[in-house]
Amino acid sequence: MGFDGMNCPNCGSELPHAVTRAKMIACEYCESTVLLEDDALKTAGTKGVMAEEPSLFVLGRELHYRRESFLPVGQARFSYAQGWWDEFWAVDGGGEGVWVSVDEGEIAVERPYEIDIPLRPDRLKLGATVSLNGETFRVTEADHATCTALRGEFPETLHVGQTYDYWHLSGPMGRLVTLEYADGEFAASEGVWVDPYLIRSENAQA
Amino acid sequence: MTDGFDTNTARLASINCTSCGSPLPALAGHRAKSLICNYCGAVMDRHDEYRLLAQYRDMQRPDGPFAIGMSGDLFGVEHTIVGVVGINATIEGHGYAWTNYQLYSPTHGYSWMTWSDGHLTHSRKTRDLPETGGNFAYKAPLAAAGRMFKMYEEYVARISYLEGELTWVPALGDATRVIEAIDPPYGYAVALGDSETEFEFSTYLDRAETLAAFGVTDEFTRAHTVHAIQPFIPGAFHTALAKAGKVFAPIAAVIALILLAIGGGEKIAEATIADPFAGGSVVFPLDSSHRLVEVGITANVYNSWSWYDMELTNEDTDETIAEFDGGVEYYAGRDSDGAWTEGSQFAAFRFKPPAPGSYRLSVKAGDPKSSTVPLKVEVKRNVMITRYLFMLAGFALLMWISLWWRGARFESRRWGEDEDDDD
Amino acid sequence: MTRIVFVIFALATAGATYAGVYGIGGEDKQIAKSIRSGSSGRVGYIGGVK
Numbered sequence: 256m257g258f259d260g261m262n263c264p265n266c267g268s269e270l271p272h273a274v275t276r277a278k279m280i281a282c283e284y285c286e287s288t289v290l291l292e293d294d295a296l297k298t299a300g301t302k303g304v305m306a307e308e309p310s311l312f313v314l315g316r317e318l319h320y321r322r323e324s325f326l327p328v329g330q331a332r333f334s335y336a337q338g339w340w341d342e343f344w345a346v347d348g349g350g351e352g353v354w355v356s357v358d359e360g361e362i363a364v365e366r367p368y369e370i371d372i373p374l375r376p377d378r379l380k381l382g383a384t385v386s387l388n389g390e391t392f393r394v395t396e397a398d399h400a401t402c403t404a405l406r407g408e409f410p411e412t413l414h415v416g417q418t419y420d421y422w423h424l425s426g427p428m429g430r431l432v433t434l435e436y437a438d439g440e441f442a443a444s445e446g447v448w449v450d451p452y453l454i455r456s457e458n459a460q461a
Numbered sequence: 462m463t464d465g466f467d468t469n470t471a472r473l474a475s476i477n478c479t480s481c482g483s484p485l486p487a488l489a490g491h492r493a494k495s496l497i498c499n500y501c502g503a504v505m506d507r508h509d510e511y512r513l514l515a516q517y518r519d520m521q522r523p524d525g526p527f528a529i530g531m532s533g534d535l536f537g538v539e540h541t542i543v544g545v546v547g548i549n550a551t552i553e554g555h556g557y558a559w560t561n562y563q564l565y566s567p568t569h570g571y572s573w574m575t576w577s578d579g580h581l582t583h584s585r586k587t588r589d590l591p592e593t594g595g596n597f598a599y600k601a602p603l604a605a606a607g608r609m610f611k612m613y614e615e616y617v618a619r620i621s622y623l624e625g626e627l628t629w630v631p632a633l634g635d636a637t638r639v640i641e642a643i644d645p646p647y648g649y650a651v652a653l654g655d656s657e658t659e660f661e662f663s664t665y666l667d668r669a670e671t672l673a674a675f676g677v678t679d680e681f682t683r684a685h686t687v688h689a690i691q692p693f694i695p696g697a698f699h700t701a702l703a704k705a706g707k708v709f710a711p712i713a714a715v716i717a718l719i720l721l722a723i724g725g726g727e728k729i730a731e732a733t734i735a736d737p738f739a740g741g742s743v744v745f746p747l748d749s750s751h752r753l754v755e756v757g758i759t760a761n762v763y764n765s766w767s768w769y770d771m772e773l774t775n776e777d778t779d780e781t782i783a784e785f786d787g788g789v790e791y792y793a794g795r796d797s798d799g800a801w802t803e804g805s806q807f808a809a810f811r812f813k814p815p816a817p818g819s820y821r822l823s824v825k826a827g828d829p830k831s832s833t834v835p836l837k838v839e840v841k842r843n844v845m846i847t848r849y850l851f852m853l854a855g856f857a858l859l860m861w862i863s864l865w866w867r868g869a870r871f872e873s874r875r876w877g878e879d880e881d882d883d884d
Numbered sequence: 885m886t887r888i889v890f891v892i893f894a895l896a897t898a899g900a901t902y903a904g905v906y907g908i909g910g911e912d913k914q915i916a917k918s919i920r921s922g923s924s925g926r927v928g929y930i931g932g933v934k
Contacts (some may be wrong), residue, residue, distance in 0.1 A: 494893070541899075570889040583913055583920050621896050627900050660926075677901045695888075697885040698885060698889070699885045700886070701886040701888070701889035701890075702889055704889070704890075705886070705890045705892075706892070708890070709893040709894075709896075709897055712897060713897050713900065715906075716897065716900075716901050717904070720904045720905065724904065724905070750905060751906055752906060753906070753907025753910045753911065773915075773919075782919055783915050783918035783919045784918055785912075785918055787915055809906075810912055810915060811907070811912050811915070812911050812912060812915040812916060812919065813907070813911055813916070813920055815920075816894075844907055844910070845904050845905050845907060846903070846904050846907050846908075846909075846910040847904055848904075849899075849900035849903050849904055850897075850900045850901065850904055853896055853900045854898060856892065
């Protein structure tokens with residue numbers, strides 16, 4: 256792809272573009288999110304208002320956790336019944352993109368998870384058991400969330416105002432699988448819990 | 462949205478108790494599930510419009526240095542005290558009580574600070590599950606969170622007091638079986654509740670530093686026990702003495718042994734005096750006034766004694782340098798305890814000459830009742846002494862051992878194996 | 885602190901070695917006293933007899 260020297264189709268400002276795999280960028284200067292499709296740039300929607308909150312994760316600041324490192328490049332905020340959480344799209348030490356969910360010190364690194372059986376949203380009730388890839392999980396959270404704000408770059412298209420159904424499935428030995436359902440499709444990721452007290456940053460504000 | 466913790470809404474500073482109307486601080490984040498009123502004991506559901514769930518009146522707030530609303534730095538992270546939980550437990554027949562403070566940090570979430578008999582510890586939920594397990598025997602190893610812990614104790618903790626914002630909906634009297642393992646200054650606990658098992662990682666906190674961080678003046682009783690995960694931290698001076706002792710005890714001992722081996726002196730003259738009453742003398746050259754000279758007298762006295770007058774003269778000037786006397790006595794026998802001996806057939810006299818030169822030592826029996834046995838006179842120069850080095854080696858060893866001893870005593874107090882420490 | 889104590893122990897070891905080699909303090913007091921006073925008289929009990 257050739258997006259060097261890209262400019263926002265809405266306000267004309269230069270778009271920062273750090274990750275080649277990004278498919279969407281929130282403009283720093285105006286309210287727009289911009290889709291990167293083939294050689295064309297297209298306004299996708301608005302980026303919403305991201306209230307400043309204390310966070311261990313800050314866009315563009317690399318973090319170290321045990322033997323891994325993460326560079327957050329995108330931040331999406333979702334609100335749910337109890338409050339809100341952030342999903343950071345980050346590049347890990349191996350150059351792979353990962354999602355990191357951050358909710359008041361509950362931090363999980365999420366990597367894609369293949370589901371071997373078809374799932375039905377109406378069967379995923381709180382407390383229900385689900386067998387995935389030979390492991391038994393229990394539905395520990397079933398809720399829906401709305402995207403409220405976007406910053407930085409993303410590997411997929413996200414829209415402020417879009418609502419997702421999601422489920423947290425807890426398995427043996429602290430295993431966590433998150434299911435998302437939007438537009439008739441499931442997406443699954445496997446989460447690995449991160450101890451916030453072991454996260455190191457060069458100039459952590461925490 | 463069911464409460465005020467929306468992204469775009471300013472945090473509420475306080476909320477009124479839905480039961481008694483008292484204003485209560487609202488400091489925790491949205492994941493805290495309950496709020497317990499410290500005036501009326503109402504337990505409210507924070508996720509359901511502060512609905513009243515239960516009420517516990519007349520709860521006695523447990524002792525402790527902190528109060529809800531206090532903030533302080535722990536591990537470089539600002540934590541705020543949002544809740545208080547009193548715990549009672551019976552361990553090996555003894556009743557114990559401690560106070561857990563629910564901490565909240567917007568970046569690090571929820572954790573605990575515990576005040577127990579004047580000790581402070583921090584605990585947080587961990588997802589690092591035990592890698593080994595099943596064996597809860599005393600001192601059995603437990604690998605978890607990249608460390609090797611030792612099983613410490615097992616008890617049932619019961620909630621005796623509730624206040625403020627907590628991450629779950631508690632009930633007074635709720636019991637949790639806890640298994641604790643330690644690797645000071647860290648601890649690892651498995652808490653087996655009714656519905657779920659949680660794992661906690663604990664760190665011992667420096668009391669003075671922590672109280673200062675939270676702005677609390679330390680006017681509390683000092684800890685008189687050793688906490689399970691309290692590290693043994695001797696004073697810097699004793700640590701330094703022990704380290705130096707460990708290095709210098711063998712060095713001083715080796716040098717002492719070398720001096721012992723080579724420092725017996727070099728024989729420079731010898732004479733046998735057949736008749737002590739007639740006397741005799743021995744002449745010897747001394748090349749240094751700084752090295753020790755030893756005159757050894759051997760006489761085979763047996764159940765008798767000999768006494769000699771000695772005179773040291775400078776051969777070159779014929780000047781008397783010193784006059785002294787001394788002798789030997791030796792007794793032996795047998796009694797109900799077996800054979801015994803007393804005294805010695807040898808006597809040594811050590812001196813340094815006033816100047817290098819040739820010296821004569823004259824020896825003559827100095828008492829008419831003295832034994833008549835012949836005597837042998839032997840003169841050695843460059844005699845060394847080892848007592849300073851042995852004393853130093855002993856002191857160094859003592860410093861080294863004393864620290865080890867203090868550490869061992871501390872460990873035995875930690876494990877409750879010290880008979881003197883029966884708290 | 886450790887460095888200071890190590891220096892003190894090193895000095896003490898050196899001092900003890902020096903004093904040992906040169907027999908400092910190893911003289912019989914009575915003989916030393918007699919030598920200092922220029923050989924005046926007997927100096928009392930020394931040696932094996934009590």
